[in-house]
Each structure stands twice: as structure tokens, then as C-alpha cells.
Amino acid sequence: MVWDTCSIVLHGGSNGSYFTNEIVTGSVVLELKRERKLEQMFLNITGKAKAMWTRPLATAPYVQFYSQTKKVLYISLTVFRELQGKTVGPGVISCQFDFMLPPDIPPTFKDSIARVRYKIKLSSKNVSKMMSTQMTNFIVEDRLNLNHIEEYMIPMVYELEKTFGKSGKFSMTFKTYRAFAPTQQIPFEAILNNERRVKVNKITVTLIQKIVYNITSGSYNTDNIICKTKHSEIISKAREIFVLSMDIPQIISSTTNQSEPMVDISYVLQVKVNFRFHLPIHIDIPVIVASIPVTHGIFFK
Structure with missing residues (x-):
């Protein structure tokens, strides 16, 4: 493992939600119980929309399937850049990050037909090329303010x-x-x-x-x-x-x-x-x- 414990902490937001066209800030916190050499660590912020349903047909195969998945957000960030390739002693280290949510992405959604979800994934490899990952989800809301109309x-x-x-x-x-x-x-x-x-x-x-x-x-x-x-x-x-x-x-x-x-x-x-x-x-x-x-x-x- 690259770390012993890891957490991705998001700052601000309203009940864990963030509006489109808003800056999201957070921290990656690592706990190391012994010396470790840190390789490149990066955050991937992704959003995915998926819909699927069926309709009956009069002839074989009698059921028509409809399905599509598409990527609605992709942002990649490097964290702990200054420690890349260095050996770090035991203790707790943290790194701040931020990214902007585009104004035109769809809000988080889930029902029996479709789902739109967003996640942040931290990935890193150690010197023996073993991959370590940590992931957290977050909610996106569309900023729809009509008080100027x-x-x-x-x-x-x-x-x-x-x-x-x-x-x-x-x-x-x-x-x-x-x-x-x-x-x-x-x-x-x-x-x-x-x-x-x-x-x-x-x-x-x-x-x-x-x-x-x-x-x-x-x-x-x-x-x-x-x-x-x-x-x-x-x-x-x-x-x-x-x-x-x-x-x-x-x-x-x-x-x-x-x-x-x-x-x-x-x-x-x-x-x-x-x-x-x-x-x-x-x-x-x-x-x-x-x-x-x-x-x-x-x-x-």
C-alpha cells in the first residue's frame, strides 16, 4: 500500500451538495505508519450518466432493450506533487485541491430508469507498481436562480x-x-x-x-x-x-x-x-x- 489510511475530505457545500459553475475545494489526508516513498498521486473527478429500459415487441425477441452510458465530467489533478519520488516518514500529511464544476453538467439523479452520479477517485502506485485507490461520491445540483426574472x-x-x-x-x-x-x-x-x-x-x-x-x-x-x-x-x-x-x-x-x-x-x-x-x-x-x-x-x- 502507498498509505496506511487515506481520506478525501470535501469542504463547504450545502449538505454535501455543490452547485454547477461552483468551485469545489477539499483535502487529501494520508496517514503513514512507517517510511514510504511516494510516487505520482492523482485525483480523477468523473461524472457518468446512464439510462436503461425495455419495451415489449410483438415478435421475437419480444423485448427491445434501450441503454446508453455517457461521460458528463472528467477532471484530472495531481496531488502531493512536491513529494513525488521522495521518502516520507511516519505521520499525517495533507494536500489541498480545488476544481470548477462546469455550468452545463446535469445534476445528480437516480430512479429506476436512469442515474447520474459523480465521484472523486485518488490513485497511486508504490515502487512495486501496486495500485492503491480511495474514492468518495459527491452531489451536484443545478444552480437555477430566477430572482432576476x-x-x-x-x-x-x-x-x-x-x-x-x-x-x-x-x-x-x-x-x-x-x-x-x-x-x-x-x-x-x-x-x-x-x-x-x-x-x-x-x-x-x-x-x-x-x-x-x-x-x-x-x-x-x-x-x-x-x-x-x-x-x-x-x-x-x-x-x-x-x-x-x-x-x-x-x-x-x-x-x-x-x-x-x-x-x-x-x-x-x-x-x-x-x-x-x-x-x-x-x-x-x-x-x-x-x-x-x-x-x-x-x-x-
Whole structure:
């Protein structure tokens, strides 16, 4: 072995995560219990994206496999350069390192279809050419800050309408923000105009994550329900106003902000009105989940 014990310690970061376009700093710490000659030691910082799924076929082989792996990051650094080829006595030695995360790499991700992960690997050979390695993983988040774009800081209004033949027309004005971040609480305002007093069972608002997996040989789509809120205390008056809210969960991937990603993530708020004796109406509102909390303007005036 080149060392007796070794650790790679990352500095800073937020809960072990680092934003794109950010400098990552750390230290390599070696403990030597006896004299050793240090050969070249280097750090490889790598990122890899992989996606795989299957689809049934009507004829043999009856299953079509889709799979692709690609490298999304590679940085190589030499550490302990000044000690290369020298004999070092027992004790603890350390070396600082730093590297810049590019702005266009994909964030860390994992589900049953795809995975994007990043790692730092320390490698060295001793005089007898035996290889020693040490590895640690780290998390990358996309830095998506929308606080400089006014349209994402103010509430937007949307209209839903339905005509019931001779029963007249029902409409709902729905107000919400189009951008937010994990742990933020998002308010909603619904104004119902229901002159014929058609029976309304409930109003639901669902945050849906839409993922498109893209590889050279094909693509695959899936939707995931992230969270939901509802209001069912509706007495079907001619005009009613309701206020709802939704707590955005902590662990949620931000909207994809790269070109041609293997894992493309977007979000919609699905607003749905369920009637007692009629088919429901709904609208899908495209929204953005940022990584930096959005400073919202005044919602109620």
C-alpha cells in the first residue's frame, strides 16, 4: 500500500451538495505508519450518466432493450506533487485541491430508469507498481436562480370554463406563482363563478414531475406525482372564493436547465375541478422548480 489510511475530505457545500459553475475545494489526508516513498498521486473527478429500459415487441425477441452510458465530467489533478519520488516518514500529511464544476453538467439523479452520479477517485502506485485507490461520491445540483426574472416573481392568473347546455356556464379563475423552490409554501386562489349553482365536489391541485429520458436509440416518458392539495368544502354558491396552499417537499429535482440532457425534468401544476353530475375540467400549468428560493411579490391585494 502507498498509505496506511487515506481520506478525501470535501469542504463547504450545502449538505454535501455543490452547485454547477461552483468551485469545489477539499483535502487529501494520508496517514503513514512507517517510511514510504511516494510516487505520482492523482485525483480523477468523473461524472457518468446512464439510462436503461425495455419495451415489449410483438415478435421475437419480444423485448427491445434501450441503454446508453455517457461521460458528463472528467477532471484530472495531481496531488502531493512536491513529494513525488521522495521518502516520507511516519505521520499525517495533507494536500489541498480545488476544481470548477462546469455550468452545463446535469445534476445528480437516480430512479429506476436512469442515474447520474459523480465521484472523486485518488490513485497511486508504490515502487512495486501496486495500485492503491480511495474514492468518495459527491452531489451536484443545478444552480437555477430566477430572482432576476420578474415574471416568475409575480402571481399569474388562469381561466377554466365549462358550459352545461341549458344549465349555463361555470368558470374558475385560478391564481398562483409559476416558479418556486423546495421547502417553499405556494399559495393558490380560486374564484368560482357558478350562477346556475352546478354541484362541485372538489378542487385539486397536483404538482406533477414529467421526465423524458433521451438516448441515441430512443426516448421514454414518465410522470410522477410529487404532492397534492385539495378543497372540498364547496357549497356551490353563485360566487365563491377559496384560498389553498401547497408545501413543496425538500427532496425534489429542479427543472432541467441544460441542452440535450439524458434526463429532462419539467413540472406542471394540474388544476382540476370535479363536478357531482358532470365530467371534470382541468388545466396543466407549466411551472419551474428552482434550486434557489424565489422571492415572490405580493399575492393578495
